[in-house]
Amino acid sequence: MSDSATQLEPLDRWRRRVLAAVPALEPIELSLLDARGGVAAGELTATRPVPAHAVATADGFAVRAGDAVEASTLGVVGQAQPGRPTRARVHTGQAVRLAAGAVLPEGADAVLAPAQADDRGDYLVVSGGGARLGDHVRPAGEEVAEGAQLVEAGVRLRPGHLGLLAAAGHTRVPVHPHPRVSVLAVGDELVDLEARVGPGDVADVNGVALNAMARAAGAHAIRHPPVRGDATSVGDAVEGTVGNGDLLVVAGADGAVLGGALAALGDLERVRVAMEPGAEQAFGLGEADSGRWVPVFGVPGHPVAAAVSFEVFVRPAIRRLQGRRDLNRPRVLARLAAPLGGRCDRVAFAPVSLHRDGAGHVATPTETPHAHAVAPLAAADGLAEIPAGVARLEAGDRVLTHRLVAPD
Structure with missing residues (x-):
């Protein structure tokens, strides 16, 4: 396990390093x-x-354009319907009665419209100026x-x-193929979905939310029951889950504990990324069955930090596994409806709610002093990105915003 958590790693550089280690899955x-x-x-x-063959675009008669001149007489030698082509070939002085969508018979190069033909049953007399090459024909290809x-x-x-x-x-x-993504939440306080939540217990928010985010990214996601944070519990859980999918996300584990758990299977690097929330990140490759290497992401346990980490690192990695070229969310430049704080030494992210007015997109921060863990994510359909070095943005300032939900 390598540890570079004593200094800040630039966000873009860490993201590039992580994604470079994630190849597309083998095609099926x-x-x-x-x-x-x-x-x-x-x-x-x-x-x-x-189309595979030239077809008629109107009802009429398949003809040779050079024969279908005013007052000429053409013998009707067959008929064709869509899906029921004729075997007749159109020779000089002949025509085939056909409906729109029918395959043009061999030898024909135009369709004579009914208004240009005096239909006598087994022959017709051309009128109305005749047919020109390609009239009412959709050529093959x-x-x-x-x-x-x-x-x-x-x-x-x-x-x-x-x-x-x-x-x-x-x-x-x-x-x-759609990647198989395993989601594992770690914490002594966590209880599984069906368990009774007692004093001091916390529901497995990250397991549920990250599982849903992985599915929304196009993965087949598997949420594993939460585990306690000691080395033995985390080690057993990682060993038991790393081979079950194509990518593993572990939320809330201590970096050293997770690194130790992965030591027998691969290697893990811990870093402090120049971003907020979610500075504490870990990434490595764990060896699964038959020498297959599985990307393993360690993300923070705070729900907003875990969700931001997933958006910035894990979601693009899932799309890399899928062979996608477009790794990023659509982004818009939005006006802030309320101030947002930034950081001088790192990129700051904030969940926001987006709407449009007559002047464009408006972003409203969803975090408040009383709603900072779970509620902001439910209210957000965007993620505002404040560049490093910007300490504060005021209401009315423009902010680059990642769209988390496609507009209806």
Whole structure:
């Protein structure tokens, strides 16, 4: 275990170091029906054009444009409907009756509209100026050419992507799987969800909140029962959970105790990051089954500090495991509705509630002297970031704010 907790580590540098140690999970192949929300593990291209064949965009007659001139007579040699193409080929002096959406028969290069044809059943007489090359025809590949890029690597697959992939010939796609994230809260005072909360007991707030945050980030999260803070309890819990997932978050453990627990499985570095809340951070890699290395995050036990630490370090790491390129939350520049204090030597974060008025986004701090542990998180849909060196922002000042909830 290495310990650099005697000096402040710059926030950006620590974040880069942590994320550099977290690789994307190995891809798996999924059916399109199961791939929603998965992240493309490579570039996906069209294996066939869209549309796959030239189709009629209007009811009428498939013809050779050079034959369909005023007053010419064309023999009707077949008919076609969407999903029921004709086997007939259009030769000189011929036409095929068809409906919009039908595949254009071989030999045809235009569709003659009904208003331009005097339909006599087994033949027609062209009127209304005839047909021009390509009239009422959607050519093969008009929307997507064969070989064209459909989805870049690292893009999260939405329903629209999956529909396009199906149209372009895919049935299965390689994706990075949803990471399995284990959440473990540590503290002598913590009790499990179903247990009676007695004097001096505290419900497992971090276990519940961090589990929910991991799921919101796209992970399959597993919340383990809270454990006491002694070395034996933490050691047994870490050894029992590190192999159950692709990432482990431990909230509230003493850094030295957590480092000792991980010593037999890997290594842990403890640092004091230049941020508030959540300066006390730990990160390492624990060896699980078959030589697999699992990122382990140690975050503070205070609920706001734990949530901020998760947002700044753990959530981007989960997205790295997913193969995502967009690691950060959307950010807006908002006006403060009330003052916020900062720190001269570190970046400060504060939960805020966002709304819009006629002049743009407004951020209202949710922490008060009487609500500083749990309630501020429930009221917040944003996280204000105050740069190091700024001791105080006044009402009306602009602050960079991370959106925790996507706008409706």
